[in-house]
Amino acid sequence: MVYDAFVLLSFGGPEKPDDVMPFLRNVVRGRGVPDERLAEVYEHYMHFGGVSPINQQCRDLLAAIDTEFAAHGIDLPTYWGNRNWHPMLADTVAQMRDDGIETALGFATSAYGGYSSCKQYWEDIAAARAHVGPKAPRILKLRQFHDHPGFVEPTIEAVRAALGTLDPARRASTRLVFTAHSIPVSMAKTAGPTGGRYNAQLEETARLVHAAAAEDLEYDLVWQSRSGPPQIPWLEPDINDHLEALAEKGITDVVVSPVGFVSDHLEVLWDLDNEAKETAERLGLGYARAATPGVHPRFVAMVRELVQERTAEAAHTTLGTLPTWDFCPENCCPPPQRRGAPR
Structure with a gap:
């Protein structure tokens, strides 16, 4: 074509x-x-x-x-x-x-x-x-x-840079936390040939970045920017709740990588550079937020x-094992039945 x-x-x-x-x-x-x-x-x-x-x-x-x-x-x-x-x-x-x-x-x-x-x-x-x-x-x-080197490698670089701003003497009690936009649980569990892609792809990207950037640290994938009505379950934990839980476990420092986003837009700036940072400061956690790829x-x-x-019919370049395709099936990824306000 x-x-x-x-x-x-x-x-x-x-x-x-x-x-x-x-x-x-x-x-x-x-x-x-x-x-x-x-x-x-x-x-x-x-x-x-x-x-x-x-x-x-x-x-x-x-x-x-x-x-x-x-x-x-x-x-x-x-x-x-x-x-x-x-x-x-x-x-x-x-x-x-x-x-x-x-x-x-x-x-x-x-x-x-x-x-x-x-x-x-x-x-x-x-x-x-x-x-x-x-x-x-x-x-x-x-x-x-999600697993293209052009997306994963800048994220690895950003995580390493963020880690470099924290106290190396506390590395053993430092945690790597990946974040992405939360979605309704019903969407995350969608059945069919493409069901669950969002979660699975995020988990694969997090694994790839962790293995290259900070394999000695434990890591988590958590969520931000929830916008739905409270009666509808969305993916949890929220980043702020997760920081509370990490502090209770004795974690002293966190690197937060917004792996779900390609640029530092408003949800990244508000949710992570304001709300999550304030939560970390209140808890006494060292906090570093890794950059997104942007125009790397x-x-x-x-x-x-x-x-x-x-x-040019060039080969697909991937680092992960999940299948990728150019054209989605007709019945993939149905919309949520109810959606709430933005953040």
């Missing part, structure tokens, strides 16, 4: 205070979330001046991808479209149509399988194409990359390699 463009697919975020509430309403559209709950989340954004860093991170990543493509002779124009804030994906697809694009490759800023992290991007693409009409270009999403050169090269898997 011939591809004539590349499009970056992301979540989107507000870029000024007046954007925050409209953005949040986009996120929760159709869920019946009251404005009182959104007002709480609004304050999280206002803590950072009403600006989410995610859009600038996407601009930086796209610029790095442009440079990487040019250096390796990949002649694809690049575009960017979001799920919840400008540039909205439907507007991007319309621009691609006007530019004569017919078939594009899409890269989503999520390494893992699952509804919100993968299938919902397919739904975003379908909705955008339907909005644009019969001449809308096709967009075929690149595969998940190896991560940017990974995007190019994923494109070459499709355009």
Whole structure:
């Protein structure tokens, strides 16, 4: 198949205070979330001046991808479209149509399988194409990359750097804690050919990073950013509860690696650099938060390699043993029955 463009697919975020509430309403559209709950989340954004860093991170990543493509002779124009804030994906697809694009490759800023992290991007693409009409270009999403060296190696490097900021005399009582966005338990236990991918892929990434970065330390995979109603069970433990439990066991220091994310966006900054850090300080724990890949050169090269898997029939590069595929089954990763407010 011939591809004539590349499009970056992301979540989107507000870029000024007046954007925050409209953005949040986009996120929760159709869920019946009251404005009182959104007002709480609004304050999280206002803590950072009403600006989410995610859009600038996407601009930086796209610029790095442009440079990487040019250096390796990949002649694809690049575009960017979001799920919840400008540039909205439907507007991007319309621009691609006007530019004569017919078939594009899409890269989503999520390494893992699952509804919100993968299938919902397919739904975003379908909705955008339907909005644009019969001449809308096709967009075929690149595969998940949880165990690609371009994702795992920058994470290893970041964990090592974070460990280097802690007191080496207390290494024996230091713990490595990986975090990812919590999801409803019902989603995590989804049956079928792709069921449980989110958890399994996260566990594999954590194992790969731990083995290379800090094999002498014990590690855990825990959760952050829960957003659902309290009566619906979500994956636990929460990072803050887990820090409490570690302190009770005599752990003195923790390195927290947000392995579920590709950039330091607002949920990472709020949940880990504010809430979890404050919890650690209250408990007397030494605390270091490892960076996400962002625009690490190896991560940017990974995007190019994923494109070459499709355009040049290059081999899939993986470090783990879980299967990966380019096209998901029709019935994979059903949406949750009820979803709550954002964090």
